[in-house]
Amino acid sequence: MKLLNRETEHLDRIYQYLKERQSTQQQDLWIPALWNTTDYTEVLEERGREIRVEAHSYLLHVIDHLLETASTEDHEAFSLEQSVMYTSLIRYSTAWDVNHDGEIESGTFLRFMVLLPMLKQMGVNVLYLLPVSKYSEINMKGDIGSPYAVQNMFELDPQLHDPLLDHMENGSLHDELRALVEGCHLLNIKVVHDFIPRVTAKDAAFLAEHPDWVYWIRLEELEGFKPPHIPELSFFEECTPDKLETVYRSEETHTFLQKFSPSPDQLNPVLWEQVKRISQQTGANLLRLVEEHMGITTSPAHSDWINDVQPIWTDITFYRLYKDTCPQVLPYVSENKPPYVLFDTIKCNLYPGEEPNQELWDYLEQAVRFYMSSYGLDGFRVDIGHTLPVPLLDHLFKVIRELNPHAILISEDLFNRNHRQAAASGYNMMLGSGWQVMSELTKPVLTHYVEELKELSLQAFACAETPDTPRITSRPGGVQLARAITVFNHFLPHGTPFITTGLEVNEKQPLNCGLADNTNGADIPRAFFNKMKIDWEHDGSMMDLLKQLQACKRRYQTKFRTQDCQVWGQTPDDVVIYTYEREGLTMLVGINLNMEEARLVDLADEGQPVFPYLKLVDSMESVQSGRDLEIVSGRMRWKPGQAVVLVSDPNKMEKEREGDEKRIDPVA
Known part of the structure; x- marks a missing residue:
C-alpha cells in the first residue's frame, strides 16, 4: 500500500525503494520479538525472544501499518496536559546485532519506525529525540563519543543511516529523518529535538x-x-x-x-x-x-x-555569545x-554584555529554521537554555512560533521552583524536580512534590528517570519500585508522563548519571558515550502496564481539572495518596513506598467513605500472584511496593464489572 501526498513524501519514497528491492535483495534481519507489535506473521525463525524476518518485507509491513492506522484525531486538539512523552537516543534505542555477526549495529532512523506502533500503544504522543546531529570524534567520552558534542548543527550523525537504503537514488540521511517524522505524524505523535545553543564541540x-x-x-x-x-x-x-x-x-x-x-x-x-x-x-x-x-x-x-x-x-566548549x-x-x-x-x-x-556576537546569534537562528523546515519538527528542548541571553531566547522563540504557533518548548530547568520564570520566558514545559524526588523517595518528599506540582505555571516531566539520571531499577526496590512509581507518576497534576527509552523493559544500564548519581563515580558503560543496546529480551516488560495506564488516563483524567486534585494528609507511614474529585466521580492514585512491609489504608476522606471503587491499574499485576486488593477490617491492605489507581463512579458501577475493572467491596 502507498499513500502519495505531501505529508508522506519522504516516507513514500522509502516505501517504493524497499518494494523494488524486496524481490531482488533478500536480507535477513534479527530483531527482538517484542518489537513485533503489528502482528507480522511471516516470521522465518524464532530463537528465544528474538525473531528472524526478511528485512524489506518486514519494514514494508510496518510502513503499511503506519499508513493504514493513520490517526484521525484533531491535531489542533493536542494537549500537553494529556500527553505522554517518550525520549530516544536513536543510535541506542534500536541498536541490535541484526546480522548475528557478534557486533551491535547502531540504531537508525528507519529501524526506529518499527517502534512507533509500540509507542502509540503506550499512549505516547510526543517523541523527544536526543541529539541526532553530527558530533565530534576528538576527546571522545567512552568508545563512541557524546551526541552533545555537536560538531555541525546542519549535518546528521552518519551512524543513523540504515544500510538497507545504501543504494537509494537521490536519497539522503536528511530524507531518512524526515520520513521518521512523517511516520510519527501519521500516528499524531509530535516530534521535538534537543537544540544545543550554548555549547559546541571543541573542534566545531x-x-x-x-x-x-x-x-x-x-x-x-x-x-x-x-x-x-x-x-x-x-x-x-x-x-x-x-x-x-x-x-x-x-x-x-x-x-x-x-x-x-x-x-x-x-x-x-x-x-x-x-x-x-x-x-x-x-x-x-x-x-x-x-x-x-x-x-x-x-x-x-x-x-x-x-x-x-x-x-x-x-569534549565541548562554550559559545562566546x-x-x-x-x-x-x-x-x-x-x-x-x-x-x-x-x-x-x-x-x-x-x-549579559553590551555587544552581542550577532553573527553567532544569526547562526543559531538559522539552525532553528533549518531543523523545523527540513524535518518538520514540532518543537525543541533547549539545552542549558536558562543561561541564554534573554533577547536571544526571546528572538529564537519568536522565530519558532512564527514557523509553528503550537510549538512545544521545553526548559531544562531542574527545579520546579523556577516554573514562573520558565513560563515567562516562553516555555510550555520544563524538566522540573522529578529527577531529584526519585533519588530520595520518602513520604514527605513525595507529598511536597505533588503539592508543588499543583501550583506550576506549565507542565513538568513526571518521570521515574531521565536520560541524565541512573535507572530507577538501579535504586532500592528495583523493578517493583519502577512499576509502582510509574503508576503514581502517570496522573500527577501538571505532570506529563515521561518514559526514557528502555524503561518499558526495566533496563538497568543508564544513558548517563550526571544527576542524582548513585554509582559513586564508577566507570560504568553509559549509552551517551558507549556502544550499548537495550535489553529488549528482558523477562517481564512494563508494556502491558503502560497500556493499561494509557487507557485509564484517556478514559478518566480528562474529566478532571488540576484544581480537583487533593493530597491526602492522613495516611499510614510510607503511603502517599492523591485524588481527583468532580461531580460525583473520584479517582484515587496511591503508592506504598515501603518495599518490605504492607500498610493498611482507610479509604475515607475526612471521615466520608468514598466507596465503592473500581480497580483500574495495579502495579503488582504480572509481578506476583494475588491480583485482587486485600480488605482487612474495612481497610485496604496495600502490599509492599504496590501502587494502584481506583475510580469511584456511582453512575456506572453496575455496568463496569468486566475484565480487570473489578469492584472492591469495602466489607471484609
Whole structure:
C-alpha cells in the first residue's frame, strides 16, 4: 500500500525503494520479538525472544501499518496536559546485532519506525529525540563519543543511516529523518529535538571561519584544567550578583583567568591563515593543527555552579555569545583580559554584555529554521537554555512560533521552583524536580512534590528517570519500585508522563548519571558515550502496564481539572495518596513506598467513605500472584511496593464489572 501526498513524501519514497528491492535483495534481519507489535506473521525463525524476518518485507509491513492506522484525531486538539512523552537516543534505542555477526549495529532512523506502533500503544504522543546531529570524534567520552558534542548543527550523525537504503537514488540521511517524522505524524505523535545553543564541540565545523565564537586557553594549561574553587563559598552555590566580588577576589580565580588566550586569528593572524591552508589541503583536523603550531586550544566546558564537583566536559566548549565583558564584572578584571568563561559568563541571562556576537546569534537562528523546515519538527528542548541571553531566547522563540504557533518548548530547568520564570520566558514545559524526588523517595518528599506540582505555571516531566539520571531499577526496590512509581507518576497534576527509552523493559544500564548519581563515580558503560543496546529480551516488560495506564488516563483524567486534585494528609507511614474529585466521580492514585512491609489504608476522606471503587491499574499485576486488593477490617491492605489507581463512579458501577475493572467491596 502507498499513500502519495505531501505529508508522506519522504516516507513514500522509502516505501517504493524497499518494494523494488524486496524481490531482488533478500536480507535477513534479527530483531527482538517484542518489537513485533503489528502482528507480522511471516516470521522465518524464532530463537528465544528474538525473531528472524526478511528485512524489506518486514519494514514494508510496518510502513503499511503506519499508513493504514493513520490517526484521525484533531491535531489542533493536542494537549500537553494529556500527553505522554517518550525520549530516544536513536543510535541506542534500536541498536541490535541484526546480522548475528557478534557486533551491535547502531540504531537508525528507519529501524526506529518499527517502534512507533509500540509507542502509540503506550499512549505516547510526543517523541523527544536526543541529539541526532553530527558530533565530534576528538576527546571522545567512552568508545563512541557524546551526541552533545555537536560538531555541525546542519549535518546528521552518519551512524543513523540504515544500510538497507545504501543504494537509494537521490536519497539522503536528511530524507531518512524526515520520513521518521512523517511516520510519527501519521500516528499524531509530535516530534521535538534537543537544540544545543550554548555549547559546541571543541573542534566545531565553523572554527575556520569563526574562531572568535568560542573561548581559547593555552595548551599547556589543558592538563588539570578546572574552574576555581572558592573556599569562602559553599558547595554547589549559584553565582548570584552578591557573590561576584568573592569569586573574583579569590586567588584561584586570578590564577584561572591567566590560562586564557586570544583566539588564533587575534593571537597570530599570519600563522592562523597558514594553519587553515594546511587543514584544507591535507584534511587534517584544524583544532589539532592549531594546538600543534600555535600552542592554544578551545577551552573545555564546566558547570556554572560554584564549587560543583562535576568533572569538566572535555569534549565541548562554550559559545562566546557576547564580544564584551558584562558591565557588572568590569570592576574586577583588567581591560586587556583575553575572553574567558567563568560561572557568571556562562549565565548570560543574568550577566549579559553590551555587544552581542550577532553573527553567532544569526547562526543559531538559522539552525532553528533549518531543523523545523527540513524535518518538520514540532518543537525543541533547549539545552542549558536558562543561561541564554534573554533577547536571544526571546528572538529564537519568536522565530519558532512564527514557523509553528503550537510549538512545544521545553526548559531544562531542574527545579520546579523556577516554573514562573520558565513560563515567562516562553516555555510550555520544563524538566522540573522529578529527577531529584526519585533519588530520595520518602513520604514527605513525595507529598511536597505533588503539592508543588499543583501550583506550576506549565507542565513538568513526571518521570521515574531521565536520560541524565541512573535507572530507577538501579535504586532500592528495583523493578517493583519502577512499576509502582510509574503508576503514581502517570496522573500527577501538571505532570506529563515521561518514559526514557528502555524503561518499558526495566533496563538497568543508564544513558548517563550526571544527576542524582548513585554509582559513586564508577566507570560504568553509559549509552551517551558507549556502544550499548537495550535489553529488549528482558523477562517481564512494563508494556502491558503502560497500556493499561494509557487507557485509564484517556478514559478518566480528562474529566478532571488540576484544581480537583487533593493530597491526602492522613495516611499510614510510607503511603502517599492523591485524588481527583468532580461531580460525583473520584479517582484515587496511591503508592506504598515501603518495599518490605504492607500498610493498611482507610479509604475515607475526612471521615466520608468514598466507596465503592473500581480497580483500574495495579502495579503488582504480572509481578506476583494475588491480583485482587486485600480488605482487612474495612481497610485496604496495600502490599509492599504496590501502587494502584481506583475510580469511584456511582453512575456506572453496575455496568463496569468486566475484565480487570473489578469492584472492591469495602466489607471484609
